[in-house]
Structure formats: C-alpha cells, structure tokens
Amino acid sequence: MQQEVVLAMLAKEPSHGYQLRARLRQALGPLGDGMNDGQIYVTLTRLEKAGLVASQPAAGLPERPDRKMYELTPAGQQRVADWLSDVSWPRSDLAEFHLKLIAAASAGLADPLAIVDAQRRELLRRLRDVQRAALAEPDRSAAGLLLEGIVLRLQADLRWLEACERNWTRKDQS
Amino acid sequence: MNGTADVTLVRARGLRKDYGSGEGLVRAVDDIDLDVQTGQTVAVMGPSGCGKSTLLHLLGGLDRPSGGEVELAGRRIDTLPERGLARLRREAVGFVFQAFHLMDELTAVENVELPALLAGRSPKAARRRAAELLEQVGLADRATFLPSALSGGQRQRVAIARALVSEPLVVLADEPTGNLDSAATMEVLRLFDRLHQAGQTLIIVTHDARIAATAGRLISMRDGAFVDETRLTGGSTGRLSALAGLDG
Numbered sequence: 001m002q003q004e005v006v007l008a009m010l011a012k013e014p015s016h017g018y019q020l021r022a023r024l025r026q027a028l029g030p031l032g033d034g035m036n037d038g039q040i041y042v043t044l045t046r047l048e049k050a051g052l053v054a055s056q057p058a059a060g061l062p063e064r065p066d067r068k069m070y071e072l073t074p075a076g077q078q079r080v081a082d083w084l085s086d087v088s089w090p091r092s093d094l095a096e097f098h099l100k101l102i103a104a105a106s107a108g109l110a111d112p113l114a115i116v117d118a119q120r121r122e123l124l125r126r127l128r129d130v131q132r133a134a135l136a137e138p139d140r141s142a143a144g145l146l147l148e149g150i151v152l153r154l155q156a157d158l159r160w161l162e163a164c165e166r167n168w169t170r171k172d173q174s
Numbered sequence: 175m176n177g178t179a180d181v182t183l184v185r186a187r188g189l190r191k192d193y194g195s196g197e198g199l200v201r202a203v204d205d206i207d208l209d210v211q212t213g214q215t216v217a218v219m220g221p222s223g224c225g226k227s228t229l230l231h232l233l234g235g236l237d238r239p240s241g242g243e244v245e246l247a248g249r250r251i252d253t254l255p256e257r258g259l260a261r262l263r264r265e266a267v268g269f270v271f272q273a274f275h276l277m278d279e280l281t282a283v284e285n286v287e288l289p290a291l292l293a294g295r296s297p298k299a300a301r302r303r304a305a306e307l308l309e310q311v312g313l314a315d316r317a318t319f320l321p322s323a324l325s326g327g328q329r330q331r332v333a334i335a336r337a338l339v340s341e342p343l344v345v346l347a348d349e350p351t352g353n354l355d356s357a358a359t360m361e362v363l364r365l366f367d368r369l370h371q372a373g374q375t376l377i378i379v380t381h382d383a384r385i386a387a388t389a390g391r392l393i394s395m396r397d398g399a400f401v402d403e404t405r406l407t408g409g410s411t412g413r414l415s416a417l418a419g420l421d422g
Contacts, residue, residue: 031415117402125406126417127387133414135364148356150417151384158383162221 004083006043007052007072011080014071016058017041029143030133044070052076094160101164112168120161127154183375184210184233184344188242191228202228204398205242210344215366215376217386220395226379227348229395233377234267234346235259247343264293268337272349274329276321276336283308283317286336293340300339307335311365327358334365338374345369347378351385363388 009020021040025032047053053076058069072080097119104110130150137144191203202225210216218226231237232244235251244252251262263269276285287304291297308317311331313324321329330350337345350366351359363384366376378385386392387406394402 028415028418028420031418031420034413034415035420121404121406124383124387124392124404127383128406130414130417131363131384131388134360135367146418148360150414152356154417155383 003043003047003052004079006040007047007076007080008083010053010070010072011077014056014069016069017044020044020070027142028146029137029141031143031146047076052079098164101168105168113165116161116164116168120158123154123158123161127151127158130154181212182209183212183214183247184208184377185245186233186242189229189232189239189244190241191225191232191237192240201398203232203239206398206400208233208393208400210375210377212375213370213373214391215370215378215389216391216393217389218377218379218393218395219381219383219386221381224395225398226395230346230348230377230379234269234344235262236269264289265340266343268340268342268345270330270333270337270345270347270350272352274321274326274333274353276329276333278321281318281320282313282324282332285321285332286339289336290339303339304335307338308332310338310368311335312361325358326354327361330354330358330362331365334362334369338369344375344377347376347380349380349382350378351380351382359384 005024006020009015009023012023015023017040021035021037024035024040028035044053044055048055048070052073053070054073055068055070057067101112101115104115105112130147134144134147134151137147186206186208189203189206189208190201193200193202204225206229218229220226228237232239232252233246235244235246235254239252242252243250246262246266251259254262277288280288283301283304286307287297287300290300290303295303305314305317308314311334313328313331313335316324316328316332321332324332330353334345334350337347347366351362354362359382366378366385367388369376376389378389380386390406392404392406393400394404
C-alpha cells in the first residue's frame with residue numbers, strides 16, 4: 001500500500017486502523033478485495049517511524065480491539081499536501097510494447113500483427129472483466145468512477161493497437 | 175453451449191452487396207458467411223465504411239443483397255416480396271439505431287407502442303406491453319415525456335424498448351452507443367446485458383470496444399469481409415486491482 005494513500009485517508013480525522021481500512025474499501029469497491037489488511041498496519045508502523053504519523057493508545061470497541069488511534073503529524077500533513085499537488089502520472093508501458101513489435105519484426109522472431117492481436121484479445125478480456133465489475137456497482141458509487149477510468153484507459157490502449165495494426169499491415173505489404 | 179441445443183437463428187451464405195457499377199463498383203459486403211445461434215450476442219466491429227451497417231441492413235431485411243442468401247429462423251428472407259419483407263421487419267426484427275429515430279411529437283410510451291399498433295395489436299394490449307417495457311428499461315416514470323425532455327441514454331433506452339415491443343426473434347443494433355457519453359453507454363450496456371441474460375439474440379454493429387468486450391463473440395470486419403473472429407473465453411491475466419495501479 002502506497003504510504004501517501006494511507007496518510008491521505010488519515011487526513012479526515014484521527015482514526016483507528018480498521019476505520020482507514022473501511023474508508024479504502026468504500027473507495028475501491030471490488031478493486032479493494034485483494035487488499036491485505038495487515039499491509040495497512042505495516043504501513044502505519046513505517047509512517048510512525050518516519051515521524052509522519054503519531055499514535056495514542058486508545059480503548060477500542062470490545063469487538064474491535066484496536067489498541068491505537070493514529071493521527072497525522074505536521075510533517076505528515078505537509079506530505080499529504082505535497083502529494084495532492086503532485087502531477088506526476090504513472091508511467092505507461094507503451095514504449096516497451098512498441099519496441100517488442102520492432103524487435104519481433106526486425107529479427108524475424110514473430111509476426112508483429114500476431115503480437116498485436118494477442119494483446120488486443122488480452123485487453124478485451126480485461127475490458128470485459130472491468131466492465132462486469134462496473135455493471136455490478138450501484139449508480140454513482142465511488143468505485144464505479146474508478147472502474148470507469150480503467151475502462152477509458154483500456155479503450156485508449158485498444159485504439160492505439162488499431163493504429164499499430166494499420167502501421168504493421170502497411171509495412172507487410174510494402 | 176450451456177446444455178441447450180444450438181439453434182441457428184440467423185444464417186447468411188455468400189452474402190454480397192454492391193453499390194455503383196463498372197469502375198465505380200464498391201463491394202460493401204463481400205461474400206460473407208454467418209451463423210448466429212439463438213441467445214447469442216454478437217458484436218461486429220470495424221472501421222467506418224467497412225460495410226458493417228450494410229451487413230446489418232441485409233440481415234434485417236432493410237435492404238436486399240446483390241448476391242447470396244439470408245435466412246431468419248430457417249426462412250429465406252432475401253427472396254421475400256416487399257410486403258412480406260415489411261411484415262418481417264415489423265414482427266421478427268427489432269432495430270436500434272445510433273440516432274435513436276424516435277418520433278419527436280410522440281411521448282416515450284407512444285413511441286414504444288407504435289410498432290405494436292402498426293402490427294394490429296389492440297390499443298389496450300399495445301399500451302400495456304409498452305408500459306411493461308418502459309418499466310424494464312427503468313423509465314416507467316418517464317412514460318409521458320417527449321423525447322426532447324429525455325437524456326441521450328434515456329432516449330436510446332426508449333428506442334430499445336420500442337425494438338422489443340413486437341417480441342422480435344433478433345435485435346439488430348447499429349452503433350447504439352455512438353451518440354452517448356460514458357455514463358449513458360453504461361446504461362445501455364447494462365440493458366443489453368440483461369437482455370442477453372434473458373435469452374434475447376442480439377447482433378450489434380459497433381466500434382465501441384466496451385460493447386465488443388461484453389458480447390462474448392466478436393467479429394472483425396474490413397473492406398466488406400470478416401477478417402477475424404474472437405470468442406472471449408477465459409479470464410484476463412492479472413487482477414483488477416493491478417489495472418487500477420493498486421498492486422505492488
């Protein structure tokens with residue numbers, strides 16, 4: 001679990017670990033299913049060591065025997081503010097795929113169109129899986145919005161594959 | 175596939191449609207064979223101008239082929255006389271278009287019941303069926319609205335209800351999400367998914383990958399011909415959470 005995400009979930013108010021977990025599950029819906037509960041506590045411990053989070057012993061509910069209440073330190077608040085204003089975006093792996101096609105074609109290792117085709121099938125399967133998860137979400141759920149984002153990205157990738165296909169079809173014929 | 179016998183509902187052999195002649199001859203549909211089983215959802219994908227809309231028109235009897243055969247439920251339709259063809263379009267085929275094609279001056283429920291009235295159903299029975307269908311597409315509370323008072327997604331759902339009013343053997347949809355934004359597309363996808371679950375046969379021409387991905391059977395078309403067919407069986411590799419950038 002990315003440290004900044006856990007910090008940001010804590011920005012609302014001092015919280016128990018299980019409350020952070022619930023907030024994440026709410027935000028992620030089916031995408032949070034694989035989330036390992038232990039990870040949050042590991043991350044919290046790290047954040048505490050780094051001075052970004054402070055904890056107080058607290059009496060948990062009987063059925064939720066959390067021993068600690070966590071809150072952001074001023075340094076933690078600063079880190080959250082920096083994270084919110086950070087505009088870096090996850091690296092895409094288009095270049096790797098592009099080079100795969102070039103290498104396959106130039107070394108005669110494989111037909112680039114077959115590679116494009118296999119990739120398209122894989123992306124369509126992913127699209128179908130995400131789409132199914134999205135259809136199962138109630139209207140306007142937080143997780144539905146995230147799923148929509150994944151759908152739109154997959155669509156963009158599929159459009160690029162069409163361009164790859166056109167390009168390598170032309171090269172084939174020349 | 176799931177225990178029931180596969181029944182071919184739509185069958186095409188050597189299907190061809192030419193426009194123009196001589197130098198200007200365009201073969202919009204070029205020697206296509208197709209078998210669609212009852213209950214299947216088939217997506218035909220391809221760039222604009224690849225002939226996919228023409229194909230749909232031939233399958234639904236909106237247009238006649240230059241060559242080849244089309245059968246619907248075991249009956250040749252390409253040789254039907256004009257009146258028989260009109261009747262077939264009214265009773266056996268439901269059409270959904272990109273631009274909805276609703277009558278602007280009729281309310282939602284009037285649009286839906288219109289084909290049933292034209293097919294000779296009593297006004298009472300037609301209205302009852304139309305109301306049921308609007309309920310099914312989640313628009314019971316919009317029955318008396320004019321199309322102009324509905325959103326794009328709602329209009330398309332009305333158009334889908336209209337396509338279903340005569341309980342067609344097959345629904346043919348031509349770019350049904352072409353004019354819709356992302357949220358409205360989801361509404362329509364959800365509806366198609368429900369129709370599929372209910373056993374409705376659907377043939378959808380589209381370049382929307384979302385529809386293609388949910389169809390299960392996906393045919394790619396180029397220059398009037400089928401170039402590839404994919405059945406999306408099996409799951410994708412990796413987890414949804416990885417797609418969202420959550421893993422690691």
